[in-house]
Amino acid sequence: MSHTELVVWSAVLIGLCFGAAGQATGFCLMRGLANSWTLGDTRKLRSYVLAMAVALLGSQALVAAGLVSLGASHYASPAPSWLAIPLGGVLFGYGMTLANGCGARALVLLGSGNLRSFVVLTCLGLAAYMALSGVLAPLRIWLESMTTLALPARDLPEAIGVPAWLTALVLGGILLAWVLSSATFRASPRDWLGGLIIGLLVPAGWYATGVLGHDDFEPVRLASLTFIAPIGESLQYLMLSTGTRLGFGVSVVGGVIVGALAMALLRRDFTLRAFDGPGHMLRSMTGGALMGIGGVMALGCSIGQGLSGLSTLALTAFAALAGIVAGARLGIVGPLALSKN
Template identity: 60%
Template sequence: MSNTELAILGGGIIGLLFGMVGQRSGFCLMRGLEHAWVQNDGRKLRAFATAMAVALLLTQVLNAVTDLDLTGALYLQPTMSWLLVPVGGVMFGLGMVLANGCGARALVLLGQGNLRSLVVLLVLGLTAYMTLSGVLAPLRLWLEGLTTIRLPARSLPLWFSQVGVSVSIATAVMTLLLAGGLVLWAFQSRTFRQAKTELASGVIIGVLVAAGWWVTGVLAADIFTPVRLASLTFVAPIGDSVQYLMISTGMNANFGISVVGGMIAGSLFMALITGTFQWESYSSPQHMRRSVSGAVLMGCGGVLALGCSIGQGLTGFSTLALTSFVAIGAIVFGAWLGLKGPLRSYVRS
């Protein structure tokens, strides 16, 4: 098999497993925040924290002991727009509340028969491409040019190494502190420790993030026909998938597209074998309005923030990129605005 075929195959397997786990567990940052803030049930949020810890630890181990070179990752950029990244994160966070889940969750829900998610995915993909290279791209590029600043370092370890500590030691210390802190916080809850489905989902999805880096950065690495270094993220890949369905004879499949297809297939498989497949649609025009509004915010905001709740919250975080910490905080703040903040009345209307 060629290296591009290996990347596509690996992406499909990773997506299949993610879809199965996501369908079974309901893994989603938005659901985790909603359950914690509204229902006083932190199990799903602790599952996301566990996934963050596992993804970070395994990714940094791979970076240390294999040929994986994370310096080519999208998240590790020397510059950042001080305006677009946080604004995009807030837009995405609010959008996933309005749409009742992020792009990854929409793929899982589509696999189990939720037709609302089909609308969300189509609008999200269209809006993402409008922002990346369509009618909104000139405005995005203009604002980016006005607001881009040089970061003190690409990543947290590189920043701390400026005080005289070696990069390898700084990376090890930051990885252990952050991963250890997340695990301690997650496992201090007895209800979470007893919630085997949530606990397992966090571990498995964290492993899948590291597996994505390994597939594109080690297994499919080839200097003659390079594969873009990537792992799990869903805004641009959903847009790529919509485009691929329309012009597949003039466009090559890639890792992200195969992850998207694998997730739908995995969710469908799990829904069928567990008897949970069920057709669902909108209950009212207002319901559809909220859903479409959320998809627009996620598509545009995810591009501006350089990733989604999975792309920045797990994959970007696993690289310890400074930009990812800004984006994660903005996404959580956007979700707070819709779940508990001043916009919650609009979300529920």
Template identity: 50%
Template structure:
């Protein structure tokens, strides 16, 4: 294995370890954030998420503007994409996230804490994602994409501004500044969030981890003879790849995503043991297991269709300012909101 590839894998492991620890200590999760914001009236966690997005955008766009990382090589800035499939995938993922009580990354964190329900979520999500990527559902997904995709000249907010006459750097700076300012204003307008240094630190750290992933794969991994895909934190395809690697490691190779998945689990496990938070938990009823597994399947299918999850699109994709990412995130938010409120609300399970 080439030295640059080894460095990328090691860095992915470190990023995953850090995310696992931060995720366990802070409760970082989009579903929990929206539940608190929409249903419980506690807006601190959603502010943490907003701050993480702001930091991820600012740091990632700085790397791109300085020429250190070419975000255009990522999957989020393609010239052709299917907005309907991205949105539908986001809807499925968001609703599935409510059914399973957390996204894929949160399931990895909770699994490290001893939550055996999350083991089922991770396995079912991985199988459903692999089926949608390469298996029985792949043909239908590809057909939908081919029937609805469009080719655009402007595939990001900076490129949209460039069509209005701005040059590249001013367009990037204006788009970045406007979104980052709005997100930071939203985050720190909440008094409870301003009094929560742990949540502030979590938002900053997660945002920097996204930029760190771009730096590792886009700069340290930029080997002309053995390049690695330019990517950052995302969990749908990597969880599927990690399960496949665990079963069929002979002939397969480690990559940044698999190392990150392993790191998140290990980081959460070590942190849980060190802080006394480790506790074995299971399902309360067969119905509970069925609901959780159904949500995991929806997340696996929807996450592949949407090109990412609440982290892969909600943070990493949005950090590129790609238009497709905003479409996917809109679907995720709407699907999550539908599961938390309204006629399609997921009802609480009765305690057995």
């Protein structure tokens, strides 16, 4: 088996685990924020933060072991846009409230029989490619070029002058302390198992592409879990697969859908669901489009930046995640909140 085939099969396995865990546990940042802000229930939010801490500690352990160099990822930019990244995060965060979940959650719901998610994912993928290389790309590139900021450091350890392993231990310890401070969360295996499993899949992604995919002549691009560009790439692959090579991102996307489908059938939770009406459909289409455009601007989504990006300790990840939370706040309890009825 070649190194590229090994990466593809590893990606499928990672996707299967993500889809199954996401379907069984309801792992979702948007749901976590909504429950916390409107119901005072922080279990789903703590599950997400647990995944963040596990992803951070696991990924930095790979770095400390000399297995991967996360500085080679696209998150560690020395000259990011000070406007496009947080603004993209806001667009993504607001979009996921309109679509009732992020792109990763939409993949899981599609595997569970939710036909609404097919529309969300189609709009997300089309909008992402419009912003990446389509009609919106010139505007995005212009905005980024006009707001580029040369940073003295690319990541948090470099910015504060502390070794990466120590930064990861301190930050990860703080996150874990908050997560485990809730007796309700500790008594909810469904939530802490979801956070633990999905958090571990992030370093698994780095290992698959950075170690299994290493080759002196044809290296695989370093990547881990992220879903904006891969959803667009998946749509493209379905249409133009002849003569193209299956990659890590598309393989993960396919694995997520199949993993969620298998878990839904196993739990007898597979149910076909459609839109309640035209307004519901329009809201979901708009949400998908905003997530696609915003995710490209922010260099990732709630999984891509919130888990994979933050695991590299890149400064862009903190800015993007802050924007995503702010956008979600606008859509859930802020002045732009829309009734789901």
